[in-house]
Amino acid sequence: MLDIRFIRENTDAVKAAMTHRNADVDVDAVLALDSRRREIVSEAEVLKAERNKVSKSIGQMIKEGKDPEEIKAQVREMGDQISAFDGELREIESKLREGLLYIPNMPAETTPVGKDENDNPVIRSWGEKKGLDFEPKAHWDLGEALGLFDLERGAKIAGSGFPLFTGKGARLERALIQFMLDLHTEEHGYTEIAPPFMCNETAMTGTGQLPKFAEDMYAVPLDGLYPIPTAEVPVTNMYGNEILDKELPILHTAYTPCFRREAGSAGKDTRGLLRVHQFDKVEMVRFTTPETSEEEHEKLTLDAERVLQKLGLHYRVIELCTGDLGFSAAKCYDIELWAPAQDKWLEVSSCSNFKDYQARRANIRYRNEDGKPAFVHTINGSGVALPRLVIAIMENNQNADGSIDLPEVLHPYMGGITKLA
């Protein structure tokens, strides 16, 4: 969340930022709560100081054998007033916090201003479109024919959007996960985490999924848990309410399945593996100081790109404009893979710098140069998400006979299999 003091002192800038985001946020209502809160705190604390003083004198009187009943009655009255203040304060603080939780992050100064996804500039691209001398088949046809997945049976046991991989398709999932984890841990300096696949409400609030996006999450109400929509949630919140004494930056990578209800996107891009409710993903997370977060964000993005380069896949990097930026992000690059049969770019990674927005929500701090606690900056990105990666591999590397060549780096992970046929 944003620092209430920042909002107080930069009200116009905050309002302008919300306009650029197309976010409907009542900044003035939050400021009014803040102003009332400070009023009450001041008044209540004067009373508390007085009460503490008089209470102490009661102890003294008892020791001296004097009768304290009259003074007790006075202090009791003060106590009633204090209770009234504290009651109102509790109410105001909870409203204020709720209000702050619904205000998205400030876009970074370098984030391009724009209305929607059509205003996202392309930053760079790598590779080029493969010239296939035949009509490319869609991955759903290739996959069913080669026995890589069985979407009908997946739907039977869980519903549509819950893919079931079979045989070499299942092995390909495992191979890709392992390849990416090895790359990030052995060459990019990340420490691997194997986190819980469910998180509590506090963790989900820390990274910004709750309270605003509750309808996008699966839930296990009996236990107060949510199946994670991304490893970002457990891996970021693992340091919640801590002052880190480790050297920054901290780099973590984690494989987890991800669970998303995809409410609101029903009927859009639903064929095959394009948009599913459960998918595998390797995530990267960096905890940095404010001074280095921009640089670390660039590095993390390159780490994701490296995965695609090693796999030999044509991709481009776009930057999200203010109107398309995610709720908690200040700056974000999306990486998209070219899929010939779809004739489309598919998003496989979203690399975001959250600055101190998540750290303030989750209360993740470090000690700055003065030794004072300060919020870290968090950065994360997919490195990368599997379903669309699998789509790109299948559709780009297909042959006229319906077989699929596997990228060389995967051969060892596939037990020597070089081609899906």
Added chain:
RNA sequence: GGAGAGGUGUCUGAGUGGUUUAAAGAGCACGCUUGGAAAGCGUGUGUGCGCUUAACGGUGUACCGAGGGUUCGAAUCCCUCCCUCUCCGCCA
């Protein structure tokens, strides 16, 4: 799931209603001492919020797992919850 024991500051650890302003020790920082170091001695050593200050800081308040309650006053008493450990049960 059942029974029991616990949760105090960076750490160890005392504290069962009122100079506790959380003892003491360790650690850390600075200073003295020293040829240099160790030992010794001295001083300091948390976080959030409010007010104040140009700033350093000052001041008030809250914080002893979390949240409520009792009381003039709570680390201390009561209630609910969370977590850790031990034993039992169940179990991959």
